Structure formats: structure tokens, C-alpha cells
Amino acid sequence: MDLVYNLIVALHLLGMAAVVGGWIAVRSGRTVIAPIVWGARAQIVTGLALVGVASAINDPEHTVNHTKIAVKLVIALVVVAAAEMGAARGRKGKDTGSLLDVAGGAAVVNVLVAAVW
Ligand code: HEM
Numbered sequence: 001m002d003l004v005y006n007l008i009v010a011l012h013l014l015g016m017a018a019v020v021g022g023w024i025a026v027r028s029g030r031t032v033i034a035p036i037v038w039g040a041r042a043q044i045v046t047g048l049a050l051v052g053v054a055s056a057i058n059d060p061e062h063t064v065n066h067t068k069i070a071v072k073l074v075i076a077l078v079v080v081a082a083a084e085m086g087a088a089r090g091r092k093g094k095d096t097g098s099l100l101d102v103a104g105g106a107a108v109v110n111v112l113v114a115a116v117w
Contacts, residue, residue: 001057008049015042016111019079023104032086032100040080040103043110047076068117072110079106 018039026033051069054062079102086099 012046019107037083040083
């Protein structure tokens with residue numbers, strides 16, 4: 001089960017890389033590219049999967065801090081909402097405004113919550 005858990009952690013980190021890396025890469029173009037949207041969706045799916053596996057295996061190495069998870073989930077919803085809205089505006093040829101920065105910035109906040117809390 002540890003292998004499964006660690007593989008989901010790897011997917012979770014790759015999702016984070018897609019959002020934060022995508023944000024940095026397209027910062028000057030001001031467009032929300034598809035990998036950012038998919039990465040934001042993946043973070044919610046893999047994050048919830050991590051919580052599910054951690055709860056199921058009852059291993060002291062993988063305890064679930066529910067307050068931290070709730071905060072991360074709310075921030076992840078901000079990331080995905082901003083990414084989806086920014087991409088939709090981009091498809092219509094409209095300016096994405098600050099939605100790209102909201103998605104990227106909130107993802108960085110979630111990295112800090114994950115690493116520092
Ligand atoms: C944009 C959204 C997110 C980002 C950028 C993000 C980022 C990260 C990072 C960088 C880690 C690794 C921390 C470490 O190794 O110490 C992590 C771990 C984790 N995240 Fe997220 N996360 C996001 C969303 C979520 C969501 C929505 C959930 C659950 C609902 C979640 C649950 C977890 C869990 C349980 C771990 C612990 C993995 C372990 O055992 O080391 N994350 N997250």
C-alpha cells in the first residue's frame with residue numbers, strides 16, 4: 001500500500017508542477033494553457049485519493065490533518081475555478097485578467113500549506 005500511496009504522491013507533485021510550472025511558463029503570455037487546468041483538476045483528484053488511502057491504511061506515517069486538508073481543498077477549488085474561468089475566457093478571445101495569477105498564486109499558497117503547516 002505504501003507503493004500505491006507514494007505513486008499517488010508522485011502524481012500529486014506532477015499536478016502541482018503542471019500548475020505552478022505552467023503559470024511561470026506562460027506568465028508573459030497571460031494565457032491559461034490547458035495543462036494548468038488539467039493540473040488543477042488532478043490536484044483535487046489525487047489529493048482526495050491521498051486522503052482516502054491514508055485513512056484506509058491506518059499507518060502512523062500517513063496521518064490525516066483534517067483542518068489542513070479542508071484548507072487545502074478550499075484553496076484547490078480557488079485554483080481550479082480561476083483556471084477554468086481563465087481558460088474559458090481565453091477560448092472566447094477575451095482577456096484573462098488576473099485569473100492566471102490567482103490560479104498560480106493560490107497553487108503556490110497550497111504548496112506552502114503542504115510543506116510548512
Ligand atoms: C493546487 C492544489 C494543491 C497543491 C499545489 C498541493 C501541493 C502539495 C505538495 C507540494 C505536497 C507535498 C508535501 C510534502 O511532501 O511534504 C502535498 C501533499 C499532500 N496533499 Fe496536496 N496540494 C494541493 C491540493 C490538495 C488537495 C485538494 C488535497 C486533499 C483534498 C491534498 C492532500 C494532500 C495530502 C494528503 C498530502 C500528503 C502527502 C504525503 O503523505 O506526503 N492536496 N500537496
